[in-house]
Amino acid sequence: MTSPPIQWYPGHIAKAEKALKEQLKLVDVVLEVRDARIPLVTQHPLVSQWTGSKMRVLVLNRVDMIPPQVRQLWIDWFRREGETPYFTDAQHGKGTAAVTLAAQAAGLGVNQRRSDRGMLPRPVRAVAIGFPNVGKSALINRLLGKRVVESARRAGVTKQLRWVRISEEIELLDAPGVIPAKLDDRDAAIKLAICDDIGEASYNNQQIAAEFVELLTYLEATAGNFLPKSPLRSRYGLDATNVTGEDYLLTLANEKHQGDTERAARQLLNDFRKGLLGSIPLELPPN
Numbered sequence: 001m002t003s004p005p006i007q008w009y010p011g012h013i014a015k016a017e018k019a020l021k022e023q024l025k026l027v028d029v030v031l032e033v034r035d036a037r038i039p040l041v042t043q044h045p046l047v048s049q050w051t052g053s054k055m056r057v058l059v060l061n062r063v064d065m066i067p068p069q070v071r072q073l074w075i076d077w078f079r080r081e082g083e084t085p086y087f088t089d090a091q092h093g094k095g096t097a098a099v100t101l102a103a104q105a106a107g108l109g110v111n112q113r114r115s116d117r118g119m120l121p122r123p124v125r126a127v128a129i130g131f132p133n134v135g136k137s138a139l140i141n142r143l144l145g146k147r148v149v150e151s152a153r154r155a156g157v158t159k160q161l162r163w164v165r166i167s168e169e170i171e172l173l174d175a176p177g178v179i180p181a182k183l184d185d186r187d188a189a190i191k192l193a194i195c196d197d198i199g200e201a202s203y204n205n206q207q208i209a210a211e212f213v214e215l216l217t218y219l220e221a222t223a224g225n226f227l228p229k230s231p232l233r234s235r236y237g238l239d240a241t242n243v244t245g246e247d248y249l250l251t252l253a254n255e256k257h258q259g260d261t262e263r264a265a266r267q268l269l270n271d272f273r274k275g276l277l278g279s280i281p282l283e284l285p286p287n
Contacts, residue, residue: 006189007202013181020175021050026125027173029055029106031099033130033139035197036060036087038283039074041188042131042197045180050129055106059099059128061135063087066281070226077285090138100143104169123171131197132177140164140174190215191282196273209265210245212272215282217241228278235277 024030030051034042039060047056058078063071071087078085086102088095107124114121128136143166162174179198183189190211193203217240219227232248233239238255240248253264271277 006183006193006198013179016176016178017046017181020127020129020178023173023175024050024054024127027054027127028110028124029057029103029126031057031059031103031126031128031139031172033059033061033128033134033136035131035134035195036062036066036071036074037195037281038191038197039085040283040286041191042134044129044131044178047129055109057099057102057106058083058085059088059139060085061088061090061139063095064089064092065275065279067226067279070279070281070284073285088135088139088142090135090142093142096139096142099139100166100170107170123165123167123169125171125173127173127175129175130177131179131192132199133195133197134177136177137174140166140172143170143172194269194272194282196269205265205269206249206261209268210249212268213240213245213248216280217245219280219282223284226284227280231277231280235271 030047032044032047032051060074075085075087084102086095086099088099090096103126104124107126110124111121128140130136144164164172164174166172177197179192183192189198190208192198193208194212194215213232216227216232220230228234230239236252236256238248238251243251249261249264249268252268253259253261257263257267272280
């Protein structure tokens with residue numbers, strides 16, 4: 001498999017970035033939503049530049065898909081970096097109340113400045129930004145307490161910018177996912193595809209499934225204490241030790257799917273994304 005792991009679409013990306021940057025001028029607080037399985041990979045390199053001095057709340061969604069000890073590792077690491085991460089499981093509403101309080105607290109200064117100038121208070125304006133499919137729309141629905149924006153476990157569901165009123169204190173902008181116009185880190189691109197934090201049209205399922213098998217084998221060897229024991233063997237009865245990802249995929253296809261490697265690849269990736277292989281972080285804090 002010599003083709004690139006990810007296909008980028010710079011024109012589409014530039015259009016989404018332009019629309020987002022225009023709206024960012026109107027907001028007071030930025031909710032930066034990342035994937036708890038890959039918190040550093042889903043950090044958009046331009047977020048700091050776009051937000052400038054605006055208050056930012058860091059949200060790591062899908063906390064249900066990583067072990068509690070890995071969550072604690074990230075909490076400790078981010079605090080050493082001077083940040084407070086808010087962990088959420090937006091699909092089930094866990095942790096979202098703390099995000100609301102953090103957004104309100106971050107926006108207090110807005111109305112204090114308005115009051116100092118003799119102006120009436122107004123709702124704090126926040127925006128949720130991040131890669132596609134990290135859970136922004138699901139988070140907004142939980143913050144609202146009802147389904148207002150379309151949400152699904154696939155990339156590209158949010159197509160346009162939309163303002164929604166969360167409460168008398170907060171208005172929130174739901175924005176389409178944005179990815180970097182260029183990503184030179186091949187490993188990062190593969191992890192984005194494994195987690196489906198990028199449009200499915202951008203990658204080949206069979207290639208990414210094979211890469212996932214090899215990544216999982218590497219993680220078992222280097223960070224096995226933070227992973228379920230032999231997740232592939234437990235799920236499929238097939239051991240991935242001492243075989244390439246391509247060979248494992250072919251074996252899985254022959255054993256379970258009448259030789260259909262595409263079906264085998266889709267099952268492998270979907271089982272990971274649904275948590276059927278267990279809680280598997282694809283990234284741990286540096287050092």
